[in-house]
Amino acid sequence: MAYKQVKHMGCLKQKNCFEGDIKNLRPFFDQSMDYKVLARPTPMPGLINDSALGKPLPQRLFPSAPPFRKFCSGTTLRCMLPERSLDVALQTVYVDPSSVKERHRSHRSEDLEESLLLPFPAATRRPRFASMAGTGVFQEILDGDVYKYYADGEWKTSSSGKSVSILNPATRQVQYKVQACTQEEVNKIFESAKAAQKLWAKVPLWKRAEALHKAAALLKEHKAPMAECLVKEVAKPAKDAVSEVVRSGDLISYTAEEGVRILSEGKFLVSDSFPGNERNKLCLSSKIPLGVVLAIPPFNYPVNLAVSKISPALIAGNAVVLKPPTQGAVAGLHMVHCFHLAGFPKGLLSCVTGKGSEIGDFLTMHPGVNCISFTGGDTGIAISKKASMVPLQMELGGKDACIVLEDADLDLAAANVVKGGYSYSGQRCTAVKVVLAIESIADELVSKVNAKIAKLTVGLPENNADITAVVSESSANFIEGLVEDAKEKGATFCQEYRREGNLIWPLLVDHVRPGMRLAWEEPFGPVLPVIRISTAEEGIHHCNANNFALQGCVFTRDINKAILISNAMETGTVQINSAPARGPDHFPFQGLRDSGIGSQGITNSINMMTKVKSTVINLPFPSYTMG
Ligand SMILES: NC(=O)C1=CN([C@@H]2O[C@H](COP(=O)(O)OP(=O)(O)OC[C@H]3O[C@@H](n4cnc5c(N)ncnc54)[C@H](OP(=O)(O)O)[C@@H]3O)[C@@H](O)[C@H]2O)C=CC1
Numbered sequence: 265m266a267y268k269q270v271k272h273m274g275c276l277k278q279k280n281c282f283e284g285d286i287k288n289l290r291p292f293f294d295q296s297m298d299y300k301v302l303a304r305p306t307p308m309p310g311l312i313n314d315s316a317l318g319k320p321l322p323q324r325l326f327p328s329a330p331p332f333r334k335f336c337s338g339t340t341l342r343c344m345l346p347e348r349s350l351d352v353a354l355q356t357v358y359v360d361p362s363s364v365k366e367r368h369r370s371h372r373s374e375d376l377e378e379s380l381l382l383p384f385p386a387a388t389r390r391p392r393f394a395s396m397a398g399t400g401v402f403q404e405i406l407d408g409d410v411y412k413y414y415a416d417g418e419w420k421t422s423s424s425g426k427s428v429s430i431l432n433p434a435t436r437q438v439q440y441k442v443q444a445c446t447q448e449e450v451n452k453i454f455e456s457a458k459a460a461q462k463l464w465a466k467v468p469l470w471k472r473a474e475a476l477h478k479a480a481a482l483l484k485e486h487k488a489p490m491a492e493c494l495v496k497e498v499a500k501p502a503k504d505a506v507s508e509v510v511r512s513g514d515l516i517s518y519t520a521e522e523g524v525r526i527l528s529e530g531k532f533l534v535s536d537s538f539p540g541n542e543r544n545k546l547c548l549s550s551k552i553p554l555g556v557v558l559a560i561p562p563f564n565y566p567v568n569l570a571v572s573k574i575s576p577a578l579i580a581g582n583a584v585v586l587k588p589p590t591q592g593a594v595a596g597l598h599m600v601h602c603f604h605l606a607g608f609p610k611g612l613l614s615c616v617t618g619k620g621s622e623i624g625d626f627l628t629m630h631p632g633v634n635c636i637s638f639t640g641g642d643t644g645i646a647i648s649k650k651a652s653m654v655p656l657q658m659e660l661g662g663k664d665a666c667i668v669l670e671d672a673d674l675d676l677a678a679a680n681v682v683k684g685g686y687s688y689s690g691q692r693c694t695a696v697k698v699v700l701a702i703e704s705i706a707d708e709l710v711s712k713v714n715a716k717i718a719k720l721t722v723g724l725p726e727n728n729a730d731i732t733a734v735v736s737e738s739s740a741n742f743i744e745g746l747v748e749d750a751k752e753k754g755a756t757f758c759q760e761y762r763r764e765g766n767l768i769w770p771l772l773v774d775h776v777r778p779g780m781r782l783a784w785e786e787p788f789g790p791v792l793p794v795i796r797i798s799t800a801e802e803g804i805h806h807c808n809a810n811n812f813a814l815q816g817c818v819f820t821r822d823i824n825k826a827i828l829i830s831n832a833m834e835t836g837t838v839q840i841n842s843a844p845a846r847g848p849d850h851f852p853f854q855g856l857r858d859s860g861i862g863s864q865g866i867t868n869s870i871n872m873m874t875k876v877k878s879t880v881i882n883l884p885f886p887s888y889t890m891g
Pocket residue numbers: 560561562563564565587588589590591618619620621623624625628639640641642643644647659660661662692693786788814855859
């Protein structure tokens with residue numbers, strides 16, 4: 265029998281997401297219809313029993329004739345299978361078209377033409393997300409199945425009539441859609457940002473801080489839907505997704521407190537310390553806002569790296585225009601809504617959505633921009649060449665080297681290599697991206713690392729797998745290119761290279777040599793090269809020869825050696841006996857060379873989003889205090 269693929273039916277309106285035992289789906293289906301339903305497990309061998317692929321679901325899971333009734337578009341139906349042996353996510357349901365005829369009349373035909381996506385994994389546990397993205401207080405940010413953009417204190421639909429699709433990295437199906445904003449809309453946003461900023465700069469610091477604290481509390485209160493977006497848009501493991509939101513709330517609160525302190529301080533200088541002057545000039549200098557800050561975060565921390573730009577900008581009296589990464593845009597829009605709910609003045613914070621490749625240049629070269637705070641890849645280098653005379657805060661790529669010396673605690677080093685190299689599947693700018701191990705301990709280190717890699721789980725972010733799909737197919741292809749190059753040039757693979765869709769199994773590549781791309785390029789995936797070195801100097805040389813210079817780390821029990829190596833490594837930060845990391849978020853964070861311009865970290869970001877203004881009081885005669 266020929267089965268017809270039935271796309272997108274969503275589910276009940278009142279309860280627009282259902283999660284539970286598949287048996288509970290029964291009431292939603294029309295029992296009188298004689299449908300045959302086949303479910304195809306999600307194509308993730310390894311998670312499922314391969315023999316189940318393409319086979320009909322056992323009838324007891326889909327009893328008698330299960331198809332549907334009452335569906336509305338734009339919603340996702342989720343289900344969990346009760347049996348671990350069938351640990352699969354239903355992805356597509358095929359329905360025998362002849363049996364659909366009757367139903368066809370009573371439903372919009374496109375409902376039946378679209379697909380019933382059940383993209384979530386089987387798991388025998390309770391639903392993880394209490395409230396869902398785009399529901400409850402977040403309902404107003406959604407227009408049909410397209411998320412709105414935010415301008416002038418309102419959620420709006422773009423006049424372009426176009427949307428940008430966001431693919432779920434794990435299922436490779438369209439998960440969300442956002443507005444493709446027009447240049448006219450961007451112009452209006454900058455106009456209102458400029459006006460709002462002038463008023464905001466007059467709002468007392470303590471009130472700005474109060475509003476930020478409110479936003480932080482709202483963000484934490486609504487962590488579930490935001491974490492859900494991070495799981496679906498960027499395949500962030502569920503636990504890490506929640507941590508990202510909570511960390512972001514903490515970052516906002518800390519910024520409010522730090523801002524109140526450091527922005528209340530200025531400088532008072534007297535003129536007679538400079539040769540030839542007497543004390544007849546008194547200089548008062550203070551930090552003032554830059555104006556409108558354009559914030560562009562990357563996909564891997566779309567909430568955290570957005571608030572790390574928004575909150576210092578706002579506390580310092582600036583307005584912000586946010587352009588979220590396309591993968592991660594919906595998490596970003598939910599975050600922006602928390603600022604909206606906190607009651608910030610209209611126009612002060614806006615959010616423009618659309619593809620960076622289409623709207624990016626217009627934004628970064630816009631005359632209304634007074635500062636660009638960007639985190640991402642080489643795009644940042646291009647932006648720095650195009651931007652006009654405005655301050656730039658750039659956090660770009662990294663190839664963080666991990667130097668392991670002969671006297672290192674190898675268990676500690678191995679644990680950090682695995683945590684640093686493979687957490688969030690290596691998609692962190694601060695990930696360990698090359699291990700430089702002294703030859704005499706390299707075998708032991710590699711074997712300890714391999715033992716830990718064997719314990720990493722690979723699968724779906726909803727299941728908190730350690731290794732999840734990388735963000736996109738092009739990213740997976742790029743990683744594969746690096747792997748193939750290393751293979752061709754004779755590197756040793758400690759595990760078999762394995763890829764399913766965007767999911768790449770963790771791989772340690774030993775005996776990498778300088779002629780291989782993996783020695784220099786950042787995979788931004790779960791693939792880590794090991795280069796064997798004879799001396800620490802060789803490691804330092806390799807680290808310094810790279811254009812990337814974000815962080816690095818060294819493992820040794822000799823603190824004197826560690827300090828010498830730290831000083832010799834020309835990177836923004838060196839960690840001694842730990843993997844590279846940006847956090848805690850108030851630490852200075854910066855890249856040298858192609859890894860960035862300026863410095864982040866809460867205090868540094870506040871300072872970067874201000875300029876210094878001086879007022880000089882000129883006295884007609886010198887005046888000294890006598891004590
Ligand atoms: N140093 C650091 O702190 C970090 C560095 N990174 C680096 O970022 C890279 C991966 O992140 P990824 O998001 O893919 O980086 P990209 O540079 O591709 O994108 C970053 C942001 O820039 C936007 N963008 C794209 N084109 C333009 C343009 N012409 N003008 C303005 N904005 C544009 C993107 O939007 P859109 O998504 O719509 O294309 C996105 O919001 C890696 O190289 C990684 O090392 C990542 C995180 C932190």
